[in-house]
Amino acid sequence: GATVEYQFDVATMNVTRLCSSKSIVTVNGQFPGPTVFAREGDLVVVRVVNKAQYNMSIHWHGVRQLRSGWADGPAYITQCPIQPGQSYVYKYTISGQRGTLWWHAHISWLRATVYGPIVILPKLGVPYPFAAPDKEVPVIFGEWWKADTEAVISQAMQTGGGPNVSDAFTINGLPGPLYNCSAKDTFKLKVKPGKTYMLRIINAALNDELFFSVAGHQLTIVDVDAVYVKPVTVDTLLITPGQTSNVLLTAKPSYPGATYYMLAAPYSTAASGTFDNTTVAGILEYEDPTSSNPSAAFNKNLPLFRPTLPKINDTSFVSNFTAKLRSLASEEYPAQVPQEVDRRFFFTVGLGTHPCAVNGTCQGPNNNSRFAAAVNNVSFVLPSTALLQSHFTGMSRGVYSSNFPVVPATPFNYTGTPPNNTNVSNGTRLVVLSYGTAVELVMQGTSILTAESHPFHLHGFNFFVVGQGFGNFDPAKDPAKYNLVDPVERNTVGVPAAGWVAIRFRADNPGVWFMHCHLEVHVSWGLKMAWLVQDGSLPDQKLLPPPSDLPKC
Numbered sequence: 001g002a003t004v005e006y007q008f009d010v011a012t013m014n015v016t017r018l019c020s021s022k023s024i025v026t027v028n029g030q031f032p033g034p035t036v037f038a039r040e041g042d043l044v045v046v047r048v049v050n051k052a053q054y055n056m057s058i059h060w061h062g063v064r065q066l067r068s069g070w071a072d073g074p075a076y077i078t079q080c081p082i083q084p085g086q087s088y089v090y091k092y093t094i095s096g097q098r099g100t101l102w103w104h105a106h107i108s109w110l111r112a113t114v115y116g117p118i119v120i121l122p123k124l125g126v127p128y129p130f131a132a133p134d135k136e137v138p139v140i141f142g143e144w145w146k147a148d149t150e151a152v153i154s155q156a157m158q159t160g161g162g163p164n165v166s167d168a169f170t171i172n173g174l175p176g177p178l179y180n181c182s183a184k185d186t187f188k189l190k191v192k193p194g195k196t197y198m199l200r201i202i203n204a205a206l207n208d209e210l211f212f213s214v215a216g217h218q219l220t221i222v223d224v225d226a227v228y229v230k231p232v233t234v235d236t237l238l239i240t241p242g243q244t245s246n247v248l249l250t251a252k253p254s255y256p257g258a259t260y261y262m263l264a265a266p267y268s269t270a271a272s273g274t275f276d277n278t279t280v281a282g283i284l285e286y287e288d289p290t291s292s293n294p295s296a297a298f299n300k301n302l303p304l305f306r307p308t309l310p311k312i313n314d315t316s317f318v319s320n321f322t323a324k325l326r327s328l329a330s331e332e333y334p335a336q337v338p339q340e341v342d343r344r345f346f347f348t349v350g351l352g353t354h355p356c357a358v359n360g361t362c363q364g365p366n367n368n369s370r371f372a373a374a375v376n377n378v379s380f381v382l383p384s385t386a387l388l389q390s391h392f393t394g395m396s397r398g399v400y401s402s403n404f405p406v407v408p409a410t411p412f413n414y415t416g417t418p419p420n421n422t423n424v425s426n427g428t429r430l431v432v433l434s435y436g437t438a439v440e441l442v443m444q445g446t447s448i449l450t451a452e453s454h455p456f457h458l459h460g461f462n463f464f465v466v467g468q469g470f471g472n473f474d475p476a477k478d479p480a481k482y483n484l485v486d487p488v489e490r491n492t493v494g495v496p497a498a499g500w501v502a503i504r505f506r507a508d509n510p511g512v513w514f515m516h517c518h519l520e521v522h523v524s525w526g527l528k529m530a531w532l533v534q535d536g537s538l539p540d541q542k543l544l545p546p547p548s549d550l551p552k553c
């Protein structure tokens with residue numbers, strides 16, 4: 001492969017959206033940030049220079065980072081933050097992946113504005129396993145607050161309540177015409193009749209899973225999370241924060257004399273008011289072949305069509321949609337699903353509470369507690385130094401313990417009436433896996449406080465989604481229904497609201513790997529944990545040593 005090099009200057013800049021200006025942190029003066037282009041097999045080198053007044057770290061979401069865990073990016077997991085005035089060079093090889101991934105800040109809520117696409121083309125001369133599109137266009141969903149997002153989350157953490165919800169969703173940074181004062185900030189996709197467009201879709205929103213649809217046009221999904229799938233054609237796509245998908249859209253064969261909205265709006269079963277339920281619109285606009293000035297086309301009072309999205313809490317749409325996704329599982333792109341399992345884990349994932357220090361002073365549930373969230377009742381606490389460094393130098397004492405619970409200490413009816421005591425415990429506890437372990441993990445959503453879908457993201461690996469269902473997982477019956485032939489392979493999966501999902505992966509990447517809900521408010525409340533994968537015995541099964549410029553805490 002070749003070497004592709006980038007410099008990311010992280011700095012603040014003033015941006016106006018919804019008629020209100022604020023200073024945001026962003027990269028190279030662009031919002032959304034620059035696109036990283038690479039081919040499968042390339043070495044990517046990104047020098048990040050922190051010129052902002054915040055600690056920074058950048059995560060290359062979905063990049064497998066084989067043996068290069070030092071470049072993964074989550075603050076206090078694989079590295080200490082890059083402090084203001086400092087820089088760090090991220091170096092990693094993209095191997096065995098092609099499609100769309102993305103990069104984002106991985107510290108506090110700074111990813112609200114610090115994000116951009118990673119476009120991975122196949123190796124030179126290797127075609128897509130589908131007809132090549134005429135054009136490729138990134139479509140990134142984001143979430144916009146008029147307020148400073150760092151202030152939003154620190155206020156929520158201080159009061160113990162939920163954070164203020166965002167003011168708008170965005171497509172490529174633009175809220176679009178359905179918001180006040182925003183019509184001029186609208187994403188427009190100009191198309192020519194008969195041509196095929198590949199939308200490289202990324203959900204970079206902080207707290208919302210999204211439905212996406214384009215009026216009058218279908219979408220053919222050809223990959224998810226940079227892994228090819230059997231093509232499936234849909235009217236509406238569901239995409240959780242963290243997920244990416246390439247979809248083909250073919251323009252109508254002749255000039256239709258109309259324009260079409262593309263809309264994205266949330267899927268959520270949480271109480272209304274706890275998430276942003278607004279809608280972002282972009283415009284699909286045909287270039288009029290008869291007009292000498294194609295950009296005038298939209299101004300001719302053409303009829304405008306808008307798509308119908310599923311209801312906000314349409315869980316059955318979501319489960320039907322996810323059931324349609326299958327690995328390509330071809331000779332060229334096999335699905336390497338572990339058929340045998342070495343270790344099984346059962347994790348409950350959901351919300352909970354912490355007691356309030358002084359009764360009645362917290363804005364959490366019942367005004368008498370603070371919101372929290374936990375995996376197997378452990379609300380994960382980030383250490384003050386990086387876990388990977390502590391592990392590598394053998395200085396883990398006092399930083400983390402290796403006793404993360406493999407099953408819940410106290411089983412309960414996960415999707416029924418919650419236990420009276422909803423308090424969770426704090427801890428920095430890891431699961432230790434020996435190199436090459438075939439892991440099966442069942443994640444069980446709980447109904448504590450609310451039953452909602454949690455998009456779980458695993459760093460350092462792709463996993464296969466071998467099963468999912470509603471209610472409580474039944475170890476006697478459900479495994480018989482697993483798909484071990486062509487399950488979808490990805491890095492982020494929605495644990496169904498009041499349901500469960502089973503995934504399998506092989507722990508063939510030594511290092512410390514974060515796993516967390518990709519709803520940022522839940523991360524702040526502790527819905528996260530980490531796996532420590534030990535070195536294997538062969539030389540190419542060992543974590544490489546840290547780069548000399550690795551930031552210090």
Ligand code: C2O
Pocket residue numbers: 059061074104106242457459514516518
């Ligand atoms: Cu996209 Cu740990 O994050």
